[in-house]
Structures are given as C-alpha cells and as structure tokens.
Amino acid sequence: MRQFQQMNIYCANTADGILVSRDKLKSLQLLSKHKIGIPKTAFVRDKKDVLPAIERVGGAPVIIKLIEGTQGIGVLLAETQETAISIIELLQSQKQNVLIQKFVAESKGKDIRAFVVGDQVVAAIRRVAQGAEFRSNIHRGGKAENIKLTDEYREAAIKATQIMGLRVAGVDILESKAGPQILEVNSSPGLEGIEKSTGLDIAGSIVDYIAAQVDFPEIDIRQRLTVSRGYGVTEIQIPSGSKFENIEIGKTDLKDKGINILTLYRAGKAYPNPSDKKVLNAEDRVLCFGKIDLMRDLIPEKTKKRRTPRAKKLVTKIVGHSD
Numbered sequence: 001m002r003q004f005q006q007m008n009i010y011c012a013n014t015a016d017g018i019l020v021s022r023d024k025l026k027s028l029q030l031l032s033k034h035k036i037g038i039p040k041t042a043f044v045r046d047k048k049d050v051l052p053a054i055e056r057v058g059g060a061p062v063i064i065k066l067i068e069g070t071q072g073i074g075v076l077l078a079e080t081q082e083t084a085i086s087i088i089e090l091l092q093s094q095k096q097n098v099l100i101q102k103f104v105a106e107s108k109g110k111d112i113r114a115f116v117v118g119d120q121v122v123a124a125i126r127r128v129a130q131g132a133e134f135r136s137n138i139h140r141g142g143k144a145e146n147i148k149l150t151d152e153y154r155e156a157a158i159k160a161t162q163i164m165g166l167r168v169a170g171v172d173i174l175e176s177k178a179g180p181q182i183l184e185v186n187s188s189p190g191l192e193g194i195e196k197s198t199g200l201d202i203a204g205s206i207v208d209y210i211a212a213q214v215d216f217p218e219i220d221i222r223q224r225l226t227v228s229r230g231y232g233v234t235e236i237q238i239p240s241g242s243k244f245e246n247i248e249i250g251k252t253d254l255k256d257k258g259i260n261i262l263t264l265y266r267a268g269k270a271y272p273n274p275s276d277k278k279v280l281n282a283e284d285r286v287l288c289f290g291k292i293d294l295m296r297d298l299i300p301e302k303t304k305k306r307r308t309p310r311a312k313k314l315v316t317k318i319v320g321h322s323d
C-alpha cells in the first residue's frame with residue numbers, strides 16, 4: 001500500500017486493513033478493543049480448553065468458525081456440546097485454528113449487510129437464509145430484503161470499518177437482543193446481490209468517493225504533525241477530580257502551554273475542533289497536539305505507564321587506564 005501511495009496511486013483500502021479483515025480472530029480482537037459489540041467469542045488451541053470455552057460463550061448450541069473462512073463455508077452450528085467438541089477436535093487435528101462463538105439465536109438465519117463507502121453507509125440489506133440453513137450468505141442461498149438502518153446500526157458499521165483501516169467494506173451485523181453485533185468486516189465485498197436488491201449504483205458511489213479522495217487526499221495527519229521535533233499527538237483522559245473538570249477549554253492553561261485539542265470524545269461521540277466555550281467533563285478523552293513533555297505532565301500519575309527497569313543500575317568503577 002505504502003509503495004502504491006508513493007507511486008501516486010490511490011488505494012481505498014489499506015494493506016493492513018485488508019490483512020486484518022481476512023483474519024476473523026484479529027478482526028474481532030481489534031473491534032472488541034474499541035468497544036464495538038461482537039458476539040461472545042473464544043479462541044482455543046489446546047484440547048483441554050475446548051469445553052471451558054464452549055461454556056464461556058454460553059454453551060451449546062454454539063457456532064464454530066474457521067479463522068479465514070468466507071461465503072459461509074467455514075461456519076458451522078453445533079447443536080450439542082458433544083458435536084461441538086468432536087468438530088473442534090477434528091478441525092484441530094487438521095491444523096485448523098477455530099473460533100468458538102455464541103450462537104445468537106434471536107438472529108438465526110438472518111443478518112444485515114451494510115455497505116460502507118468512506119464515512120457513509122451507501123446501501124444496506126437484510127439477508128435471510130432459506131430453509132433449514134442458518135447462514136444467510138447470498139452464496140448459501142440467502143435472499144435479500146431492503147431495509148433502512150437505524151442510526152445505531154449505521155454508526156456501528158461505519159465505526160467498525162474505520163477501526164479496521166478500511167474505506168470500502170461490507171459489514172455483517174447480527175441483530176441481537178443487545179443491539180448490533182458485528183460478525184465481520186469484508187474488505188472486498190460483493191456488489192451483485194446488494195445492487196440488485198436495492199437498485200443502487202454502489203460501484204458508482206465507490207468511484208465517486210475515490211475521485212473525491214484523489215482531488216482532496218487524506219494525509220497522515222499524525223505523521224505530518226510529529227515532524228516538528230518534540231511535538232506529537234496523543235489522547236488524554238480527564239479523570240474525575242482533575243483540575244480540568246467543569247472548566248471551559250478556553251479557561252484552562254492548555255493554550256498557554258501550546259497544547260491544542262483536536263477532538264473531544266464524550267460518551268461515544270466525537271466533537272472535532274471543540275470551541276473555547278466547550279466545558280470539559282470528567283471521563284472526556286481529548287486528542288491533543290502539542291509538546292510531548294507538557295502533554296505527558298497532564299497524564300495523571302496513577303495511569304501513567306511506567307516501565308519497571310529490569311537492568312540493575314550500572315555501577316561505574318574507575319579502574320584507571322593503561323594506554
């Protein structure tokens with residue numbers, strides 16, 4: 001990808017994003033780290049861990065998945081604990097790593113495919129499996145229904161795409177009792193089924209998006225901002241009881257210290273370029289640009305990551321030299 005960028009060819013999806021999206025374990029780890037809803041999932045390598053893992057995700061019936069499957073082929077539903085264990089053992093004996101996932105029963109046989117381009121969902125369908133099939137992939141015979149996504153589902157799809165480092169993605173979402181749960185973010189989603197069902201020109205949206213990006217390319221802002229020595233970008237959380245709590249940004253000493261707030265994050269919402277009048281709250285997170293040393297002073301002592309020095313202090317003995 002970097003090479004392509006140097007060659008001045010624009011790629012919508014980053015190489016890293018494509019790699020992660022193809023690995024269900026890595027993707028789910030990344031999404032869950034960013035607090036995106038996913039079905040409870042466990043990864044097991046050892047035989048003795050299989051049973052506890054099945055129990056941890058809620059017991060049978062349980063979903064078993066190959067880490068690199070697509071089009072529904074590597075996804076199985078085991079009705080009983082015994083079946084689950086024998087399937088997993090079989091796969092492991094073939095050196096296949098598997099994920100064990102809670103079967104989201106209320107969503108049996110259906111899921112949502114949200115097609116994200118840039119920071120928008122340009123099309124969405126609900127795919128419904130046919131007959132006894134629980135997998136709703138179009139390749140498994142799933143039929144498409146047109147739907148209008150709620151804000152909650154739309155936000156989840158866009159956020160998941162951005163976290164994966166993708167600009168064009170097909171996000172599979174289960175409609176669980178607990179709200180949207182992301183199954184996977186496909187970095188090369190098929191167009192045919194969703195275009196046919198919605199009648200939308202999704203390929204056209206991708207082309208328009210890419211054309212706009214080429215006119216107004218995204219730059220690696222972190223890299224640009226860190227070019228000045230000693231300056232950097234970092235995210236700081238405001239703990240309760242902090243001197244910044246309940247104070248307008250303009251009334252803090254941040255400006256004097258040359259620290260700028262680029263974005264304020266509060267309760268899952270982002271406020272880019274917050275005004276001086278915006279009042280800071282406890283638990284806000286602020287993305288700042290400024291002198292690294294001064295920003296480090298803002299991190300509360302107890303949350304600072306300190307490296308415990310392993311090596312002993314160097315004792316320098318002067319023994320005189322002979323040359």
Ligand SMILES: Nc1ncnc2c1ncn2[C@@H]1O[C@H](COP(=O)(O)OP(=O)(O)O)[C@@H](O)[C@H]1O
Nearest residue numbers: 039063069070071072073102103104135136183
């Ligand atoms: N945890 C789950 N609970 C219920 N249904 C699921 C679950 N995981 C997958 N499915 C069904 O199986 C289909 C394929 O799963 P997915 O993880 O998207 O794999 P693939 O990459 O093969 O498409 C989904 O579209 C959905 O219908």
Ligand SMILES: [Mg+2]
Nearest residue numbers: 071072172184
């Ligand atoms: Mg899928």
